[in-house]
Amino acid sequence: MIIYNCRKCKAPLDDNEAYEYRGAVACAEHFDEVIEMRDFERNEIIQDEHNKTKVFEGIDLTDSTIGKANKKLLKPNIEIASRESQRLKNYEGR
Numbered sequence: 001m002i003i004y005n006c007r008k009c010k011a012p013l014d015d016n017e018a019y020e021y022r023g024a025v026a027c028a029e030h031f032d033e034v035i036e037m038r039d040f041e042r043n044e045i046i047q048d049e050h051n052k053t054k055v056f057e058g059i060d061l062t063d064s065t066i067g068k069a070n071k072k073l074l075k076p077n078i079e080i081a082s083r084e085s086q087r088l089k090n091y092e093g094r
C-alpha cells in the first residue's frame, strides 16, 4: 500500500520503502538530503525563537525590586516568548 511520498522527489513509497526523519519522509536515495533539509528548517525556526527572547538579554528579571518592575513592564513580551510558536508546533506535527 502506498502511504507516503518522498519529500524530495515525491516518489510514492510504501511502508517498507519509506524512511522517516523528524516527521519528514524520504526514499532511500534522498534520505540524506531530506535530513539536511529538515535540519535546516529546524535551525531556522530555533533562530526565530531565539530572536524573540533576545529582548530579555541583560535585563534583570530576578525577584529584586528592579527585576519585579522589569517583569511587570515586559509582561506582554514574556508571555509571547513563553508561548510555543505555532511554527515550531507545525514543524513537529503536533
Ligand SMILES: [Zn+2]
Binding pocket: 006, 007, 008, 009, 010, 011, 026, 027, 028, 029, 030
Ligand atoms: Zn526521493
